[in-house]
Amino acid sequence: MGGYSSEVNISLKSGNVVYKNLDTQKYQAYRVHILPEKWVALDNNNNEYSINKDDFSFKLEGKTILFDCVFNAIHGTPGEDGKILAYLELLGIKHTSAPFYQMALTFNKRDCLSVVKNYGIKTATSYFLNEGDTINTSEIIKKVSLPCFVKPNNAGSSFGISKVKTENELIPAIEKAFKEDSEILIEAFLDGREVTIGVINFEGNTKVLPITEIITDNAFFDYEAKYEGKSEEITPANLSNELQTKLEKVAVKAYKALNMSGFSRTEYIIVNGEPHFLEMNTVPGLTTESIIPQQAGKAGISLANLFENAIETALKTN
Numbered sequence: 124m125g126g127y128s129s130e131v132n133i134s135l136k137s138g139n140v141v142y143k144n145l146d147t148q149k150y151q152a153y154r155v156h157i158l159p160e161k162w163v164a165l166d167n168n169n170n171e172y173s174i175n176k177d178d179f180s181f182k183l184e185g186k187t188i189l190f191d192c193v194f195n196a197i198h199g200t201p202g203e204d205g206k207i208l209a210y211l212e213l214l215g216i217k218h219t220s221a222p223f224y225q226m227a228l229t230f231n232k233r234d235c236l237s238v239v240k241n242y243g244i245k246t247a248t249s250y251f252l253n254e255g256d257t258i259n260t261s262e263i264i265k266k267v268s269l270p271c272f273v274k275p276n277n278a279g280s281s282f283g284i285s286k287v288k289t290e291n292e293l294i295p296a297i298e299k300a301f302k303e304d305s306e307i308l309i310e311a312f313l314d315g316r317e318v319t320i321g322v323i324n325f326e327g328n329t330k331v332l333p334i335t336e337i338i339t340d341n342a343f344f345d346y347e348a349k350y351e352g353k354s355e356e357i358t359p360a361n362l363s364n365e366l367q368t369k370l371e372k373v374a375v376k377a378y379k380a381l382n383m384s385g386f387s388r389t390e391y392i393i394v395n396g397e398p399h400f401l402e403m404n405t406v407p408g409l410t411t412e413s414i415i416p417q418q419a420g421k422a423g424i425s426l427a428n429l430f431e432n433a434i435e436t437a438l439k440t441n
Contacts (some may be wrong), residue, residue: 125156128199129282129303137409138196140416144426150434153181153188157197157207164188179214192437193218194430195385195406203406204230204277217440219433221384221405229381229403232276232308236400242380244373245399247310247392251276252297254305260293267311273297275304286312313392313399318360320374321388321407321418323429324436329378331371332418336360337390358417366396373398384440385433388415 124138125131138154145152154165155174162174164181172181180189193211195218201207205226211218220226229235236246250266252258264271273296275283283303285296300307321332339354362370370391377400378387388407391398407415409430419429 124154124196125158126197126199126202127157127159130198131158133408133410134196134198134202134406137198137406137413138194140409140411140426141194141196141430144430145434146427146431149431155193157201179211179216190216192216192434194434195220196409198406198408200277203404217437219385219437221382225382225384226405229383229387229405230277231306232274232402233306235381235403239377239380239400242376244377244380245397247313247399247401249311250309252307252309254301258294258297260290263293263309264290267309270312272310272312273300274308274310275300276306276308277304310401313394313401315392315394315399317390317392318362318370318398319388319390319414320370321386321415322374322378322383323386323415323433324384325424325432327436329375330422331374332415333359333421334362334367334370335414335418336362356414356417358414358421366393369396370398373400377403385436386415 124134126134142152142154156163156165162176163171164174165171166183172183174181178189180187182188193216195202195208197203197207203226205223208218208220208226209223212223228238233251236249240246248267250263269290270286270288273285273287273293283300285292285299287293287296297307317337319335319337323330323332335356335358337354337356373391374389377389381403383405385405386407387403387405389403390401392401407413409416416426416429419426
């Protein structure tokens with residue numbers, strides 16, 4: 124838990140929820156804080172022990188502690204972008220996420236969209252910018268129209284995102300997004316219902332969790348809406364059988380097209396009865412108020428079962 128991004132505090136919350144819900148009769152769990160200034164394991168009394176990066180171990184009372192499995196609760200870098208997973212895979216340590224390349228691919232919104240489009244999944248019209256590119260506001264508006272969304276290409280929890288309604292707002296929004304990432308994505312506004320769909324590996328199968336509809340008074344499902352109660356989250360969403368089936372099929376198609384495993388939560392906007400893929404989160408929030416735990420609860424899956432399943436699935440992988 125932790126990480127190097129703006130999402131560090133959310134990750135620490137998620138990691139602590141996982142830790143508190145693990146069966147102590149089955150697992151000897153340690154919280155590991157991965158932070159820019161230190162990598163440390165914590166015992167029950169919050170004493171810190173430095174992680175040896177040579178083999179991801181630590182010393183406790185003269186004994187070397189090695190891990191059988193790592194539960195990845197790092198939102199953003201280096202957990203959600205695959206970096207730490209590549210390191211763990213080199214060391215031969217099992218983890219609860221998808222392989223590092225799939226994580227890197229889904230974290231990069233631009234590359235992720237290019238893959239799902241190739242499988243016939245609808246997306247918003249988009250425009251890409253790298254830091255240093257010439258910014259032509261009239262060209263951008265001609266392609267994506269107004270209003271539009273400006274977002275960092277590699278960031279989560281809605282950090283750095285702006286909804287732009289006028290051409291004058293475009294440059295400040297771009298500057299805000301560049302504070303989070305050197306690549307940004309500008310997308311056309313999709314006017315429709317927003318839903319978020321959890322897809323996980325559960326007991327050996329790809330399982331779609333009950334769908335959540337997001338209703339927010341904010342301009343979009345931003346940080347406040349996600350974490351400060353500024354939105355209404357309806358689970359299960361009030362959908363016709365036909366639309367629910369369509370959404371579930373698209374969700375499974377995207378999960379498989381991206382070669383995903385482990386957790387995922389994907390946002391879609393429904394426009395004229397058609398789901399449009401926005402983005403996939405591969406380390407979704409796991410706090411008690413987060414959506415995946417809500418959806419799992421509606422599916423009759425307790426937090427303890429949800430987390431234990433992730434660990435047992437990871438331990439069975441090659």
